Amino acid sequence: GTAYDVHAVQQKWRQVWDGLDAFRAGSGPEGAEKRYALTMFPYPSGDLHMGHAEVMALHDVIARYWWQKGHDVLNPMGWDSFGLPAENAAIRNDEHPATYTYANIDTQYESFRNYAISFDWSRRFNTSDPEYYTWTQWLFLKFRERGLAYRKNSPVNWCPHDQTVLANEQVVDGHCERCGTEVTKRELTQWYFKITDYAQRLLDDMAPLEGTWPERVLTAQKNWIGRSEGAHVTFAVEGHDPITVFTTRPDTLYGATFMVVAADAALAQSLVTDEQRPALEAYLEQVRRSSDIERMATDRPKTGVFLGVHATNPVSGEQVPVWAADYVLADYGTGAIMAVPAHDQRDLDFARAFDLPVRTVVDTGEEDPETTYVATTGDGTYVNSGPLDGLSDKAAGIRAITEQLEADGVGSGTVNFRLRDWLLSRQRYWGCPIPIIHCEKDGEVAVPYDQLPVVLPDLRGADLKPKGVSPLAAAEDWVNVECPTCGGPAKRDSDTMDTFVDSSWYFLRYCSPHFTDGPFDEAAVREWMPADIYVGGVEHAVLHLLYARFFTKVLHDMGMIDFVEPFAAQMNQGQVINQGKKMSKSLGNGVNLGEQLDAYGVDAVRLTLVFAGPPEDDIDWADMSPGGSLRFLQRAWRLSGDVASAPGTPVEDGDPALRRVTAKTVHEADELLAGLRFNVMVARVMELVNATRKAIDSGCGPADPAVREAVEAVAVLLSLVAPYTAEEMWSRLGHEPTVARAGWPHVDPALLVESSVVAVVQVQGKVKARLDVAPDISAADLEALALADPAVVRAVEGREVRRVIVREPALVNVVV
Numbered sequence: 152g153t154a155y156d157v158h159a160v161q162q163k164w165r166q167v168w169d170g171l172d173a174f175r176a177g178s179g180p181e182g183a184e185k186r187y188a189l190t191m192f193p194y195p196s197g198d199l200h201m202g203h204a205e206v207m208a209l210h211d212v213i214a215r216y217w218w219q220k221g222h223d224v225l226n227p228m229g230w231d232s233f234g235l236p237a238e239n240a241a242i243r244n245d246e247h248p249a250t251y252t253y254a255n256i257d258t259q260y261e262s263f264r265n266y267a268i269s270f271d272w273s274r275r276f277n278t279s280d281p282e283y284y285t286w287t288q289w290l291f292l293k294f295r296e297r298g299l300a301y302r303k304n305s306p307v308n309w310c311p312h313d314q315t316v317l318a319n320e321q322v323v324d325g326h327c328e329r330c331g332t333e334v335t336k337r338e339l340t341q342w343y344f345k346i347t348d349y350a351q352r353l354l355d356d357m358a359p360l361e362g363t364w365p366e367r368v369l370t371a372q373k374n375w376i377g378r379s380e381g382a383h384v385t386f387a388v389e390g391h392d393p394i395t396v397f398t399t400r401p402d403t404l405y406g407a408t409f410m411v412v413a414a415d416a417a418l419a420q421s422l423v424t425d426e427q428r429p430a431l432e433a434y435l436e437q438v439r440r441s442s443d444i445e446r447m448a449t450d451r452p453k454t455g456v457f458l459g460v461h462a463t464n465p466v467s468g469e470q471v472p473v474w475a476a477d478y479v480l481a482d483y484g485t486g487a488i489m490a491v492p493a494h495d496q497r498d499l500d501f502a503r504a505f506d507l508p509v510r511t512v513v514d515t516g517e518e519d520p521e522t523t524y525v526a527t528t529g530d531g532t533y534v535n536s537g538p539l540d541g542l543s544d545k546a547a548g549i550r551a552i553t554e555q556l557e558a559d560g561v562g563s564g565t566v567n568f569r570l571r572d573w574l575l576s577r578q579r580y581w582g583c584p585i586p587i588i589h590c591e592k593d594g595e596v597a598v599p600y601d602q603l604p605v606v607l608p609d610l611r612g613a614d615l616k617p618k619g620v621s622p623l624a625a626a627e628d629w630v631n632v633e634c635p636t637c638g639g640p641a642k643r644d645s646d647t648m649d650t651f652v653d654s655s656w657y658f659l660r661y662c663s664p665h666f667t668d669g670p671f672d673e674a675a676v677r678e679w680m681p682a683d684i685y686v687g688g689v690e691h692a693v694l695h696l697l698y699a700r701f702f703t704k705v706l707h708d709m710g711m712i713d714f715v716e717p718f719a720a721q722m723n724q725g726q727v728i729n730q731g732k733k734m735s736k737s738l739g740n741g742v743n744l745g746e747q748l749d750a751y752g753v754d755a756v757r758l759t760l761v762f763a764g765p766p767e768d769d770i771d772w773a774d775m776s777p778g779g780s781l782r783f784l785q786r787a788w789r790l791s792g793d794v795a796s797a798p799g800t801p802v803e804d805g806d807p808a809l810r811r812v813t814a815k816t817v818h819e820a821d822e823l824l825a826g827l828r829f830n831v832m833v834a835r836v837m838e839l840v841n842a843t844r845k846a847i848d849s850g851c852g853p854a855d856p857a858v859r860e861a862v863e864a865v866a867v868l869l870s871l872v873a874p875y876t877a878e879e880m881w882s883r884l885g886h887e888p889t890v891a892r893a894g895w896p897h898v899d900p901a902l903l904v905e906s907s908v909v910a911v912v913q914v915q916g917k918v919k920a921r922l923d924v925a926p927d928i929s930a931a932d933l934e935a936l937a938l939a940d941p942a943v944v945r946a947v948e949g950r951e952v953r954r955v956i957v958r959e960p961a962l963v964n965v966v967v
């Protein structure tokens with residue numbers, strides 16, 4: 152027939168494909184190179200949306216390309232299925248979180264199948280399955296044995312709405328990332344992973360990723376780790392322990408005219424005089440109401456309180472007052488600073504607010520900070536700085552002071568990181584239980600390995616309502632156990648793990664998803680890891696990617712894997728937006744994926760998303776034409792119908808011009824795909840389709856073997872983007888399914904050699920002629936041809952040719 156019925160084609164091939172199992176990892180040709188195409192697994196909230204459709208379409212181009220190139224491909228999928236939305240839905244609907252979770256997983260699975268992503272479904276798992284989380288618990292215990300999981304009491308970010316602790320990363324501008332409620336502080340005993348032990352390695356190991364990871368991701372990680380070189384400097388305080396500060400500018404020590412300690416740190420409490428204590432308490436009340444971000448803001452009026460004590464500057468012996476303020480953070484550096492108002496703007500603002508002295512110690516040639524109220528931060532010559540005076544080399548100044556501090560035993564060079572330990576306790580139900588038992592006699596006791604998994608008790612509905620403590624604490628039968636060590640009465644730890652723990656090792660599990668002797672089979676991981684590409688959203692630039700890198704390094708140190716970075720390359724897709732704006736309920740500009748698929752079919756939607764532009768660019772759906780994509784697919788499909796009736800003759804006899812276009816397209820597609828330039832690849836396929844149509848209609852006709860060759864190439868190239876149409880074309884061309892494993896089209900290198908190139912002839916720098924010449928023309932022949940050209944002869948017009956510059960085969964320049 153002549154009408155292309157997308158939905159019938161989809162239905163037909165889905166059934167056939169179900170029986171083929173064409174994308175099973177390990178089914179590649181003998182000796183094939185192994186490739187691991189990883190994409191971020193989804194959270195099962197509702198059905199797939201346009202964002203999933205985009206990232207999966209882009210990701211699948213890579214996986215399918217690798218299969219066609221003859222590699223053996225691991226392209227797995229699963230679900231990140233613990234988390235709050237399921238728990239909140241369970242409370243709302245008075246049911247178990249698993250009901251919502253697994254129903255959504257079923258829905259998404261069906262959608263993925265329909266969307267025809269080349270996943271190896273035999274490897275699917277969910278992080279909320281006990282078969283998976285038993286190994287999350289195992290890893291937790293192994294980390295703890297290595298001193299990398301510990302508990303401490305500390306002020307934590309608390310979301311009063313979600314009634315849970317939030318990691319620093321989950322606090323955005325002082326508000327809960329999830330619900331937008333203003334975050335407050337609370338004291339709790341929490342579990343932490345000691346990621347700070349790996350700060351330097353997390354930084355160093357990024358070097359080989361330059362070029363294969365997006366620059367913005369590497370930068371975000373570096374900033375998050377936040378390495379600062381500087382020094383610890385100790386100031387003596389009469390009647391107290393000395394105060395140690397962290398400074399990146401020990402060379403400005405002679406300009407330290409006061410000190411500031413974090414108002415909410417224990418240090419402030421221990422230093423404050425009885426006289427000043429009420430003032431400090433009043434100030435603290437005020438501080439507790441503001442977030443870290445607000446407190447660090449440079450443009451905020453400085454507030455603080457004098458603690459009533461003085462400290463001694465270790466190099467000058469000068470007595471300086473000690474203040475408490477909120478612009479110094481309790482959990483950065485040592486929670487105390489030496490204030491150098493002349494050269495640090497925040498210190499200068501503070502000095503101005505409380506009338507504290509300012510002393511310039513670096514003369515930068517700029518105006519005096521004391522009168523301008525602008526701190527000078529540039530390089531200059533040291534003044535008022537004892538032995539440094541006259542020196543104008545900052546590095547030398549820092550070195551000299553640091554050496555002096557070290558010699559006097561009042562300081563030392565040090566490196567400070569912004570990175571904090573990873574708070575992993577959550578007071579919620581739908582997460583991986585922490586496999587620890589608390590016993591009055593034996594303290595913290597690990598659940599014995601042979602008793603894993605610690606399975607969640609069956610709680611639902613109202614049992615899960617936030618109470619400030621984990622719902623698990625109220626599950627009496629579950630929480631009360633015998634101590635594994637003494638047999639006495641004990642309690643299970645009632646917190647669950649941050650879901651980022653679950654997703655920190657899932658990519659390893661895919662290598663051997665059903666392995667029962669450990670989290671993964673080391674031999675299988677050696678075969679597939681590191682993943683050759685990781686495709687996903689840039690919103691994971693810090694958290695998930697940093698945690699996954701941390702886990703990988705620990706597993707390396709445990710001797711379980713032999714690499715230190717999990718993802719060799721990374722690709723971030725842009726967002727799908729609509730009418731210039733992010734899709735949102737409130738704007739009512741959401742585009743429903745299901746409706747698009749119904750209207751245009753899977754292939755047209757996939758093609759539209761891949762063709763829209765470079766993968767990392769946003770896609771405004773309002774500017775897209777899925778209808779146009781569908782019409783293109785119809786044109787491609789019609790070609791296969793034209794060829795179907797044509798008799799087979801050897802391809803060598805085919806139309807040479809079309810054969811060259813086909814060869815060039817396949818060759819270029821290879822380079823474009825390897826460079827992740829999928830949209831340009833699609834454009835080339837469109838051009839090939841047009842060239843083939845032209846050849847059929849105006850030249851060689853459908854029976855020409857060059858036409859068949861072209862249409863077969865179109866089918867294979869299209870199989871990366873529009874698998875249903877490609878399969879239908881392949882079938883009409885007389886081949887068995889599946890086109891997805893047909894193999895990359897053979898290109899005869901002879902066809903890639905250009906038969907002619909254009910040589911430009913200039914006279915006095917002006918273009919006078921364009922000549923079709925052989926690519927291997929000699930300089931002498933080209934010069935002769937150029938000078939004989941009528942247009943060139945006219946331009947020279949009897950003048951004397953003084954010089955002819957020949958750059959064969961492309962350029963001749965005649966000078967008269």
Ligand code: ANZ
Nearest residue numbers: 379397398399400403478479480483484486491494495
């Ligand atoms: C004296 C000084 C003089 C400083 C100067 C800077 C410039 P980064 O680069 O971010 O590591 N600082 C140290 N601990 C702090 C805390 N807990 N809260 C707020 N500020 C803190 O910044 C290090 C600098 O930030 C340190 O160097 C300290 O101020 C301040 F001309 O010490 B500096």
